[in-house]
Amino acid sequence: MLASRIAFAAALLAPALALADTVTVVTSFPKELTAAYKKAYEAKHPGDKLEILNKNTAAGIAYVREQPVGSRPEVFWASAPDAFEVLSSAKLLQKVDSGNPAIPDKVGSYPINDPDGLYKGQALAGYGIMWNTRYLAANKLPTPKEWADLAKPVYFSHVAVSSPSRSGTTHLTVETILQGEGWNKGWAQLLAISGNSAAITERSFGVPDGVSNGQFGIGLVIDFFGLAAKNSGMPVEFVYPSVTAIVPANIALVAGAKSPEGGKRFIQFALSEEGQMLLLQKDISRLPVMPTIYAKAPAGYPNPFSGSIQAKVNFDTELSESRYYVVVALFDQMITFRHKELAQATKAIWDAEKRLGGKASPQLDEARKLTFTPVVDDKQIADKALLALFKADKKDEAASKQKAKVEEEWASKAKANYARAVELANGAK
Amino acid sequence: MTRVTPGVVAVALAIAAFLLAFLVVPVATVVYTAFSNADGGFTLAHFSAFAGISLMRESFANSLYVAGMTVLFASLLAVPLAYLTVRFQFRGAVVIHTLGVLPLIMPAFVGAAAMQLLFGRSGSLNLVLNDIFGFTVPLMEGLNGVIFVETLHYFPFVLLNLAASLANIDTSMEEAGQNLGSSGFRLFRKIVLPLALPGYIAGASLVFIKVFDDLGTPLVLNVTNMLAPQAYLRVTSIGLEDPIGYVICVILVVFSIAAMGGSWWFVKRRDFAIQSRGGVSAPRRRLTRWQAVLAYGWIGAVLLLVLSPHLGLLLLSLSKVWSFTVFPEQFTLAHFATVFEDSTRMIYNTFLYCGLAALLDVVLGTAIAYLVLRTKLPGRQLLDHMVTVALAMPGLVLGIGYLRTFRGVELPFIGPLTASWLIFVLAYSVRRLPYALRSCMAALSQVHVSLEEAAENMGASRWRTVTRIVVPLMMGGILAGFVISFVTAAGEISETILLTSRESLAPMSYGIYLYMQSIAGRGPGAALGVIAVVLIGLGTWFSHRIVASRSPHDVPGEKA
Numbered sequence: 008m009l010a011s012r013i014a015f016a017a018a019l020l021a022p023a024l025a026l027a028d029t030v031t032v033v034t035s036f037p038k039e040l041t042a043a044y045k046k047a048y049e050a051k052h053p054g055d056k057l058e059i060l061n062k063n064t065a066a067g068i069a070y071v072r073e074q075p076v077g078s079r080p081e082v083f084w085a086s087a088p089d090a091f092e093v094l095s096s097a098k099l100l101q102k103v104d105s106g107n108p109a110i111p112d113k114v115g116s117y118p119i120n121d122p123d124g125l126y127k128g129q130a131l132a133g134y135g136i137m138w139n140t141r142y143l144a145a146n147k148l149p150t151p152k153e154w155a156d157l158a159k160p161v162y163f164s165h166v167a168v169s170s171p172s173r174s175g176t177t178h179l180t181v182e183t184i185l186q187g188e189g190w191n192k193g194w195a196q197l198l199a200i201s202g203n204s205a206a207i208t209e210r211s212f213g214v215p216d217g218v219s220n221g222q223f224g225i226g227l228v229i230d231f232f233g234l235a236a237k238n239s240g241m242p243v244e245f246v247y248p249s250v251t252a253i254v255p256a257n258i259a260l261v262a263g264a265k266s267p268e269g270g271k272r273f274i275q276f277a278l279s280e281e282g283q284m285l286l287l288q289k290d291i292s293r294l295p296v297m298p299t300i301y302a303k304a305p306a307g308y309p310n311p312f313s314g315s316i317q318a319k320v321n322f323d324t325e326l327s328e329s330r331y332y333v334v335v336a337l338f339d340q341m342i343t344f345r346h347k348e349l350a351q352a353t354k355a356i357w358d359a360e361k362r363l364g365g366k367a368s369p370q371l372d373e374a375r376k377l378t379f380t381p382v383v384d385d386k387q388i389a390d391k392a393l394l395a396l397f398k399a400d401k402k403d404e405a406a407s408k409q410k411a412k413v414e415e416e417w418a419s420k421a422k423a424n425y426a427r428a429v430e431l432a433n434g435a436k
Numbered sequence: 437m438t439r440v441t442p443g444v445v446a447v448a449l450a451i452a453a454f455l456l457a458f459l460v461v462p463v464a465t466v467v468y469t470a471f472s473n474a475d476g477g478f479t480l481a482h483f484s485a486f487a488g489i490s491l492m493r494e495s496f497a498n499s500l501y502v503a504g505m506t507v508l509f510a511s512l513l514a515v516p517l518a519y520l521t522v523r524f525q526f527r528g529a530v531v532i533h534t535l536g537v538l539p540l541i542m543p544a545f546v547g548a549a550a551m552q553l554l555f556g557r558s559g560s561l562n563l564v565l566n567d568i569f570g571f572t573v574p575l576m577e578g579l580n581g582v583i584f585v586e587t588l589h590y591f592p593f594v595l596l597n598l599a600a601s602l603a604n605i606d607t608s609m610e611e612a613g614q615n616l617g618s619s620g621f622r623l624f625r626k627i628v629l630p631l632a633l634p635g636y637i638a639g640a641s642l643v644f645i646k647v648f649d650d651l652g653t654p655l656v657l658n659v660t661n662m663l664a665p666q667a668y669l670r671v672t673s674i675g676l677e678d679p680i681g682y683v684i685c686v687i688l689v690v691f692s693i694a695a696m697g698g699s700w701w702f703v704k705r706r707d708f709a710i711q712s713r714g715g716v717s718a719p720r721r722r723l724t725r726w727q728a729v730l731a732y733g734w735i736g737a738v739l740l741l742v743l744s745p746h747l748g749l750l751l752l753s754l755s756k757v758w759s760f761t762v763f764p765e766q767f768t769l770a771h772f773a774t775v776f777e778d779s780t781r782m783i784y785n786t787f788l789y790c791g792l793a794a795l796l797d798v799v800l801g802t803a804i805a806y807l808v809l810r811t812k813l814p815g816r817q818l819l820d821h822m823v824t825v826a827l828a829m830p831g832l833v834l835g836i837g838y839l840r841t842f843r844g845v846e847l848p849f850i851g852p853l854t855a856s857w858l859i860f861v862l863a864y865s866v867r868r869l870p871y872a873l874r875s876c877m878a879a880l881s882q883v884h885v886s887l888e889e890a891a892e893n894m895g896a897s898r899w900r901t902v903t904r905i906v907v908p909l910m911m912g913g914i915l916a917g918f919v920i921s922f923v924t925a926a927g928e929i930s931e932t933i934l935l936t937s938r939e940s941l942a943p944m945s946y947g948i949y950l951y952m953q954s955i956a957g958r959g960p961g962a963a964l965g966v967i968a969v970v971l972i973g974l975g976t977w978f979s980h981r982i983v984a985s986r987s988p989h990d991v992p993g994e995k996a
Contacts, residue, residue: 139759241759344491411489
């Protein structure tokens, strides 16, 4: 009797759950944004059903890769351009010909759309610094303007960053700093900023969230997190430092999807004036790729086409993509997983600096060098063998073993360096 | 005891097939993957790779540390409370019973987000402390946060089990001890402690397992250097092929089974049978004035702590802006409106999955209970044992096992199994089956077999007897089993995170997690959390009512 009831219930519910004409979108974007697009798109195309798969960028790539041809999602929509490079080099994207002619080819010198036409810019994003005004006032901290400011002793334990392995947008920030400042100097800055951090958060959302509720003072964030928080009434401010890049958040059609036509319809919608206008919503606060939209934006809305954001760095996507896995692994081994030790070393150095009052000290210099030098230098990162090793197939057992060994070497070297730096700094005279 | 008929055999085989397909095979697949190389041969290479990664060693140590510390702190909270309720005469007992339920109705990961705002770096408590005394307490930093949140959530397991076993101690045992000249600490150590220990061990081992396997709480608190989050991160970002994820799963399974098996072995070995039960209840002393102050003080403090996540969640769900202040400044109902506008589907999904899973559980539970208690089918105990093993299976492991085993399985009308609503129903029902089964077993063992014999003597068939006599008489236990399965599944996150492939399939627990990942989403996430807590709370209350009102001697209605 009960069994027949289950069967009946299942039969009743099954049609409601199995939907026809479904456009599936893999995205790392927050729920406010996806909910707004879902509502607007379904109102415009009543026959279609928009299905959102919310995954962070890395998990999104893994998901698309693991689905068999024919049951892949239709659209991939995320901030990090290198994610699209990874997908296109794995032949997982399909060309979309149509687009919106009102969208220019370039912002500054950066191409908005993929030259091969495999993915298109849907919004623009810059990276910057967000802070909680109450937190800064309560802790009597100065307002930061540049990345370099965050590497100063005064901000110790007040900063927060995320890990590039868990967040595509953080990877872009890291890569922007590395390209803007150069490999060694860039890592020195990143290590000092991370040493000043109270936490390396699990997702990029963790940073703006912690800053807006006052857990952290300052965070490295993608602009819309800062702007959206500010526009929803949080006591926060956001600034673009001069070493920033304006990079498109892209949208692409996945090859081997169930219904490519539906996917194209959604991409078309996202690029249309209607779709671009949604970006201006208060809780979304993104920069449209269609310049004419800015005329309808509220006063003071940053406009990358008018030069109101200084973007010094011309982001090199190819370079970024070529060393993606190494940068991500290096960040995790030196920073994410060794954060406690890094913070201790950083604190010891700041304390020693204070104690010595600006007096030169070879021990302190050595401690700084040990702590703020990447375990892979600019020559090693140009090594093709290293880059190839990290790109090797996961099923290649020898390569995975070798890779694990290399990572382990970095980890133990970093740990030893930090421990030695603490000793040196504490004993610095 | 009745004959073994082909019908009985068929039912038993069907149940065995279900358990095999959705419990044994997925877990076996995980274990097999951890021990096999690319060609399918046996290898220990993945384990040595695991041991060679310092992060993995650290995660392993951290998971053990967090689970151990949680057991310690949960005991510190629970032991005095349990002792108070059972051994003293005072009016706080009701409060303590409430204390035993309140934390469990809020999933740990939901509470974690709210506790961040109350006890975090710039949480209410630390803002006040910093204002008055100039220092802060790192309650929520790193592993501390996980321990703190898990302690508040899981201490009732120790409390409930220990209180039950203390209440069972016969006074005559203590009196005998006193007559022989023992008193004070010696009496406690020699008589009370050994007799109460099985209950304590049962509770403590359960806490250990739950914390060791928990995924949601560390993730919400941004703690990744523990085993369960590492397995999740490896499998989601590197892919289902990554062997390290499976190695972690095997470790989780081994520890869970060892902890549970160990506690059973201990309880069995040390279970001091007490001959005279009932009659004499434990002596309840009156509290002296100072003892009363201490007792009520302790209860008050624990109550405040236990209520803090609930209070924090409610405040968060109603606050417009809550940043760097002790309490939110502006209040709004907009977050509830957002939830009802955008996420009714998630609430519906929770009812659908948990309802179907609970239904499946009580059907299976009733059938297994009947097979075990009413037939002489050979190997019937095996079904019971298999179900019990499910209790020790971490949700994460089962989730990964499902994804791996059923990858590419297509069903008519439903499509790919791993991307369908059915996978949730199956996963939820398998892990909650032990609860439903206990409930059904208890209910059936209270139904006297003579009633069935009478029915069969009157010429009723086996099926008719079961449906008209047995099931109606068991209905109280079945209902309780249904509700327990339902509410525990509603708060589940480990399997849910892994199995949710699309937003339209997501149940509430995933919705809460998803909302909590954006700034504007904190409020709606908390609102959804409040709805979930109210739902689970109501369910729990109903199940208590059902159990309390349906004594085994109730006359069943004409039709149930």
